[in-house]
Amino acid sequence: MSDLLNAAVEALTSKLGDLGFDGSAKFEIEDHGAIIIDGAGVRVSDDETDVTLTASSDVFQGILSGDVNPTSAFMSGKLRVSGDMGAAMRLGSLLS
Helix, strand or coil: CCCCHHHHHHHHHHHHHCCCCCEEEEEEEECCCCEEEECEEEECCCCCCEEEECCEEEEEEHHHCCCCCCHHHHCCEEEEEEEEEHHHHHHHHHHC
């Protein structure tokens, strides 16, 4: 498992805190792997989810740090979303 995935799990777990996530989402980080966020928490996995968000490691790290707005990244094509757009929007509001 890459250092990026380990750091991402820690950062997402911290951002979500006790809020949890109603649904399931997967961040596919190009050339690194995937992270699942669901009611059980955050973990490295490639399971099926309600929504899949795909981005480069730079865009993903920017979203985590708050330097990249997820909506802007989506609108500019830097973040691709497949599946339940409502789940993506709920996740985006939790991470902002």
